[in-house]
Amino acid sequence: MRKSSLIVPISILVHLFIINASLYFLTASTYLSLVSITYYNISWLLISFALNFYPTKRTERFFTNFHKLLYLFMIYTLAYFSNLAFRVIDYSAIYQLKVLLVVFGSITVYRWIFYYLRNIYRAEGGNLASVVVIGRDRKLKKIRQVFDMPELGYRYLGYFDNNSSKSITYLGKIEDCIPYLRKENVEEIYCMASRLTSEELSSLINYADNNLKRIKIIPDNKEIYTRAMNVELFGSVPVLNLRKLPLDTDVAKYSKRAFDIVFSLLVCIFILSWLVPIIGVLIKIESKGPVFFKQKRHGFNKESFFCYKFRSMAVNKEANTKMMTKNDTRLTKIGKFIRKTSIDELPQFINVFKGDMSVVGPRPHMEAHTKEYQHSVDKYLVRHFAKPGITGLAQVKGYRGEIVQQSDIINRTRLDIFYVEKWSLLLDIKIIVKTVLNAIRGEEKAY
Structure with missing residues (x-):
């Protein structure tokens, strides 16, 4: 190249x-x-x-x-x-x-x-790298999409495969590829492992090594790949890690934790210090029971912890099994207000300071719901590779509160997994800003 x-x-x-x-x-x-x-x-x-x-x-x-x-x-x-x-x-x-x-x-x-x-x-044609693909399977179309992006600077010449084709990019059988590579001065060779024998691969590797060409092997097509995968070497054996996540690195973990500590400490000092007595008195005046509602929920690595909220419902036996629904009769008057404004979630900054939660992450679900969804929603437990958050990508995209239909939890899980796989501090900041704006404007599902 x-x-x-x-x-x-x-x-x-x-x-x-x-x-x-x-x-x-x-x-x-x-x-x-x-x-x-x-x-x-x-x-x-x-x-x-x-x-x-x-x-x-x-x-x-x-x-x-x-x-x-x-x-x-x-x-x-x-x-x-x-x-x-x-x-x-x-x-x-x-x-x-x-x-x-x-x-x-x-x-x-x-x-x-x-x-x-x-x-x-x-x-405009500068800094181009000529590439050829050896072998054709279902991944060829996907890799072609990358080669066809002009800003990446690839010049795709075509592919070789033992199954003949009338495609204008078909260059011939695999046995004919080396003479072509010499003639056209190809710089990068991409080999589909699923279409090549060990002997053919060895021959191509020897040619590349002896002619100063770069060769890249595309693994067998098992349709198991994810956005978060990477390759690790165990000695000389390549091992595909399907869940190499941004938050697995020490720098990411420590920077996110430092942000959580500073942010939660500021909220506890400047907001909860005066808000707790006011909300506490209002809750006590309207109904009997504790000011705070604590509930066991699943967090990082599916470990249980007590999640804190301002109590918004009358004390009831279904609190740990039944999610809040629209026009729920258990809701108190002050409860309706603090849920509408998301004030009921603020005590979770105590969870953040303790380390049970993060400011941003997948929302923690009650234990009963985790047991249900881990069997009914594909890849549901992947969201537990990160600490749960007070707010999250799914929440700012409209998937908060009551699960009305199966697509709600499926889309919520999809967005949670995207967040876990694509985390960055910039994404956290965007979600926090969006959360504040949504709280000011009011949300349809905030009940």
């Missing part, structure tokens, strides 16, 4: 230029010392290489590793303020944060411009 070896060095130099120029012009008093200049540059390089931020793939786009960019910014901010903390110098923390926002914003804009110009360059 023709890939400029200067892309990564140029990106590093541009990023370091942005950092140093911004700090020099915006906060010279904290920047102009040999120790600080060295520290700021070395810190950026160490953190970026630790996150494997710079190596790029042909299929990479602006948002492909955007989560790594956010991690890089977060960790670099901590490193930046660590340096200031050990120096005897007056500085404004708010102003320094604004300076860092300028730095990070400039780097993000440069990154966007880079991908934008790269896409245009490839669409």
Whole structure:
């Protein structure tokens, strides 16, 4: 593959230029010392290489590793303020944060411009990689969709297979492929393992190794793949991990947990501290029973925990088996108000602070419902690979509250699995903002 070896060095130099120029012009008093200049540059390089931020793939786009960019910014901010903390110098923390926002914003804009110009360059025919597929099965159509994206820079020449075809992209039988590869100077060879014998694969691998060609093997078509899979090596044996999730990494777990602790602590101090007495008095005035309703629900790894809410119903025997329904007679007057405004969920920030829940994640279901849905809804338990949340992707997409029909829980589970497989801090922030907006506007299923 023709890939400029200067892309990564140029990106590093541009990023370091942005950092140093911004700090020099915006906060010279904290920047102009040999120790600080060295520290700021070395810190950026160490953190970026630790996150494997710079190596790029042909299929990479602006948002492909955007989560790594956010991690890089977060960790670099901590490193930046660590340096200031050990120096005897007056500085404004708010102003320094604004300076860092300028730095990070400039780097993000440069990154966007880079991908934008790269896409245009490839669409015009630059930096193309000629590719051929050996063997044809049902995955050929899917991989063709990738090859046909002009911004990725592939030039698909066709495929070889022992089953003849009238397709204009059919190049001949598998035994005829090597002479063609030599003649057309093909750079990448994609082999469908399901259509090739061991001898044919060995022959193609030997040809590629001896002619400086890149060869890639597409595994047998068992229709078992997921969005979250990756390959792990056990010695020299490749093992397909179908559930390699973003939250499996330490950086993701710690950053999400740190966000949960700070967010929940702020809510507990500035909202629950005065709201609990007010709501508590109103609940007690209207009906007998506790202020808080606690219920066993399934969380991370299907472990049970007590989920807290403001009590919105009269005390009843069906509380742990029957979900709230529209015009439910168990609902109190104050209960109707706090459920409509989602205030009843606020005590769950205590669960978040304790570590039972997260601010954002799949909503926890009562134990009785988990036992029911794990047998009736395909892949339902996958949602338990993440901590449950006070709000979630399914909730902001309209799938909250009562399960009226089977499609409600199926769509909710589908969105929960998408969240688990595609988690990022940016996605969490989007969901939180959407949740607040929905609460202000009011939601049809908030009852």
